[in-house]
Amino acid sequence: MRGDPGYEDIKLPLASGSRRIHGSVARDLGVAILAGRYAPGDVLPGEIEFSEQLKVSRTAYREAVRILSAKGLVESRPRTGTRVTQRSRWNLLDPDILAWAFEAEPSETFIRDLFELRMIVEPAAAALAAERRSGLDISRMGHALEEMGRYGLATEIGRAADQSFHNTILEAARNGPLMALSSSIAAAVTWTTIFKQRRSALPRDPMPDHRILYEAIVAGDPAAARAAMTELVRLALADTELSLKA
Amino acid sequence: MRGDPGYEDIKLPLASGSRRIHGSVARDLGVAILAGRYAPGDVLPGEIEFSEQLKVSRTAYREAVRILSAKGLVESRPRTGTRVTQRSRWNLLDPDILAWAFEAEPSETFIRDLFELRMIVEPAAAALAAERRSGLDISRMGHALEEMGRYGLATEIGRAADQSFHNTILEAARNGPLMALSSSIAAAVTWTTIFKQRRSALPRDPMPDHRILYEAIVAGDPAAARAAMTELVRLALADTELSLKA
DNA sequence: TCTAAGTTATTTGTATGAGTAAAGAGCTGA
DNA sequence: TCAGCTCTTTACTCATACAAATAACTTAGA
Numbered sequence: 001m002r003g004d005p006g007y008e009d010i011k012l013p014l015a016s017g018s019r020r021i022h023g024s025v026a027r028d029l030g031v032a033i034l035a036g037r038y039a040p041g042d043v044l045p046g047e048i049e050f051s052e053q054l055k056v057s058r059t060a061y062r063e064a065v066r067i068l069s070a071k072g073l074v075e076s077r078p079r080t081g082t083r084v085t086q087r088s089r090w091n092l093l094d095p096d097i098l099a100w101a102f103e104a105e106p107s108e109t110f111i112r113d114l115f116e117l118r119m120i121v122e123p124a125a126a127a128l129a130a131e132r133r134s135g136l137d138i139s140r141m142g143h144a145l146e147e148m149g150r151y152g153l154a155t156e157i158g159r160a161a162d163q164s165f166h167n168t169i170l171e172a173a174r175n176g177p178l179m180a181l182s183s184s185i186a187a188a189v190t191w192t193t194i195f196k197q198r199r200s201a202l203p204r205d206p207m208p209d210h211r212i213l214y215e216a217i218v219a220g221d222p223a224a225a226r227a228a229m230t231e232l233v234r235l236a237l238a239d240t241e242l243s244l245k246a
Numbered sequence: 247m248r249g250d251p252g253y254e255d256i257k258l259p260l261a262s263g264s265r266r267i268h269g270s271v272a273r274d275l276g277v278a279i280l281a282g283r284y285a286p287g288d289v290l291p292g293e294i295e296f297s298e299q300l301k302v303s304r305t306a307y308r309e310a311v312r313i314l315s316a317k318g319l320v321e322s323r324p325r326t327g328t329r330v331t332q333r334s335r336w337n338l339l340d341p342d343i344l345a346w347a348f349e350a351e352p353s354e355t356f357i358r359d360l361f362e363l364r365m366i367v368e369p370a371a372a373a374l375a376a377e378r379r380s381g382l383d384i385s386r387m388g389h390a391l392e393e394m395g396r397y398g399l400a401t402e403i404g405r406a407a408d409q410s411f412h413n414t415i416l417e418a419a420r421n422g423p424l425m426a427l428s429s430s431i432a433a434a435v436t437w438t439t440i441f442k443q444r445r446s447a448l449p450r451d452p453m454p455d456h457r458i459l460y461e462a463i464v465a466g467d468p469a470a471a472r473a474a475m476t477e478l479v480r481l482a483l484a485d486t487e488l489s490l491k492a
Numbered sequence: 493t494c495t496a497a498g499t500t501a502t503t504t505g506t507a508t509g510a511g512t513a514a515a516g517a518g519c520t521g522a
Numbered sequence: 523t524c525a526g527c528t529c530t531t532t533a534c535t536c537a538t539a540c541a542a543a544t545a546a547c548t549t550a551g552a
Binding site for chain 1: 533534536537540542543544545546
């Protein structure tokens with residue numbers, strides 16, 4: 001039957017979300033750590049024991065640990081074993097870690113911290129975009145905006161257009177590290193948007209604010225773009241907080 | 247002998263800089279990718295062939311690839327092989343990637359982008375720190391500043407104090423993701439500082455500006471802290487550019 | 493009694509070989 | 523032209539053996 005293509009069916013190009021065993025184990029352990037089921041300082045069971053518990057080979061388990069270790073979540077040494085590192089050493093901006101954090105029902109504090117960071121970074125990115133955008137950027141943003149208006153954020157297509165809109169802004173800022181940062185956060189925020197959509201209807205029409213931002217970037221007005229983006233993030237935070245209370 | 251403890255002798259707690267084989271292979275390949283010796287889209291030789299070339303076991307090689315894959319540098323699939331991903335998918339803010347980038351003689355553009363990001367993030371972090379710092383934060387910063395003044399940036403101890411000073415500011419901002427971001431960048435910037443120190447003497451005394459920043463945070467004055475940090479980053483950029491020209 | 497050197501035991505790290513599963517290429521038949 | 527099948531290449535998984543590292547213990551010496 002499967003008439004309704006739910007979110008579950010969408011084939012995302014997740015870096016580690018594949019169904020390979022080492023990937024699944026890494027994801028499961030990652031979520032468990034982010035959820036606090038393994039706390040910093042805890043030492044995991046030995047490789048042999050744990051891999052047997054998980055019903056996978058030692059090879060696959062070890063590759064999973066390498067992934068977690070690459071993201072700063074754990075640290076392994078002979079004799080001592082593999083232990084969860086201090087939270088301050090986690091790469092909290094790693095896309096996978098953010099995704100895992102949201103799977104693990106992130107704390108309100110964490111969400112607030114992310115929005116605080118967005119509030120710092122994204123307005124600045126918008127300002128840069130206003131200074132550096134090309135004609136191609138503008139036409140892409142225009143197209144995305146149009147689709148967004150046509151389909152709305154309640155549809156998959158509409159949300160994709162929204163993402164595309166914001167992504168183009170980041171590209172227009174012409175700064176690799178900045179883009180890496182913001183798109184990580186953007187991905188995470190997408191999950192909150194999904195949360196939001198599930199719990200309550202969107203309380204207001206986001207289109208006017210998007211249009212203001214668009215116009216500012218087209219006009220090449222950094223200050224206006226910064227202000228418009230600030231407003232957008234502020235509203236997103238308000239919406240998110242509202243849905244968290246619900 | 248070993249009278250002079252050079253940089254090489256310092257035992258850094260690098261996440262992947264260990265001397266384990268998978269770590270070294272990951273590092274070497276990572277640097278090669280960052281240096282452009284393998285370009286996005288390129289497909290690496292097969293596991294068997296490549297691991298033989300590198301004179302390591304397939305196990306160790308595969309674990310190295312898992313590390314790179316976790317950082318978004320490569321992507322492996324059966325039949326297709328392991329290929330370097332598009333630069334837009336690299337986690338450019340991962341501490342290891344930043345370190346590898348600097349080993350690979352980063353482009354001037356990249357350094358400039360990083361400073362642009364610092365200029366966005368760090369003043370904001372300083373402002374938050376001014377609002378949220380505790381007594382403990384203040385005393386730690388004061389201590390670091392004192393040591394910095396006593397030993398100067400030409401010594402290892404002095405540089406450690408400098409790092410500690412900035413790190414405490416980040417902690418005082420009370421924002422996990424923000425801290426993860428800034429300390430990644432800070433680590434990278436440390437490398438540039440080392441570069442700098444090697445090529446030319448520090449062109450000016452950084453202490454007065456540090457003191458201004460310190461006073462602003464002690465006074466709980468966000469605007470002043472933001473301005474002071476902006477100035478610090480601006481000067482760091484100027485110094486770096488100067489040493490790049492040299 | 494305390495210190496320092498050496499030994500041991502435990503855990504991760506590396507190596508190898510065999511077999512499995514995924515996915516693009518090409519073929520086949522409508 | 524295209525749908526479906528087979529084929530073949532490649533990474534993936536598993537099992538086993540052995541090596542290396544290091545925390546904990548032991549012992550020799552002061």
